[in-house]
């Protein structure tokens with residue numbers, strides 16, 4: 087799911103080019119970060135190396151986020167050369183950075199095979215949030231979303247997702263001197279359609295051998311894949327879940343989110359209840375409010391009724407229009423009426439003001455300008 091901000095003025099500085107470029111490498115070598123600690127240990131044992139070397143390398147790869155074997159200075163030159171001959175590290179590179187007047191920072195990350203994805207740092211008075219991508223493009227074609235207009239090229243692997251967090255975390259410290267506090271999987275792509283890699287990235291982000299962040303600071307947002315919401319429950323995950331609801335009647339929701347045809351509100355309510363029963367975590371319902379589409383009191387009534395079916399809280403999100411102009415932002419008066427109605431009905435509701443409008447970093451805006459994944463691929467092929 088998307089949740090971003092927009093702006094002008096590229097401000098790329100040398101210190102912000104966080105990721106070390108990799109030399110061109112043959113494709114026969116595998117990415118060392120796909121290996122488990124056990125597999126890495128076996129490799130070292132086969133090489134006649136001591137087992138603690140595997141631990142050292144693992145620490146370089148994850149905790150210290152090294153993107154080149156040359157950085158691993160506590161290994162001998164010979165060992166570094168052997169690693170180089172056997173593996174690659176397919177790190178992401180910062181392609182460009184845009185800063186909004188409201189301090190939001192949007193970063194375009196170039197992947198090892200050419201495409202670009204975006205991630206956003208969203209500073210507020212109480213938190214520093216990284217909004218990250220899980221796929222290049224998206225297959226779900228939500229009508230209000232820029233990413234939904236791009237074809238799905240591929241899933242990101244766990245390390246590519248992890249790298250976005252590392253880079254944005256560093257931006258938070260370097261630009262604002264405040265540590266990153268939260269992570270939301272609301273950038274490009276549908277995280278639950280890249281389940282294994284998304285959970286793999288969260289495992290690394292939360293592990294003491296990675297970034298050691300609390301899972302309670304992480305939210306995975308889905309357009310609503312009931313089967314996978316149940317799977318999250320079965321896996322008893324510790325992070326938060328958000329459902330991009332945006333309309334609480336099937337006819338209306340299917341108009342803007344085709345996934346609703348096969349994952350109806352009934353199915354979603356049941357799977358969210360299942361998730362809650364298994365994890366004890368109350369899901370958040372995200373509701374982007376669009377002018378004259380889902381901002382009436384009848385819509386608020388539908389939403390209040392849906393909330394009653396599932397233990398949940400509601401985030402009302404201001405919309406930032408994308409270029410096609412199909413949807414518009416609801417007026418402040420209507421937003422206030424809508425919210426007051428929900429509160430009257432006892433719904434726990436927060437309003438999320440739009441951030442980063444001037445740099446196309448707001449909810450649903452990612453990748454709608456000059457860095458679409460398809461354009462980048464074309465350039466890479468040229």
Ligand code: SF4
Nearest residue numbers: 087224228231234275
């Ligand atoms: S198309 Fe839908 S699921 Fe895909 S990124 Fe956009 S809002 Fe999220």
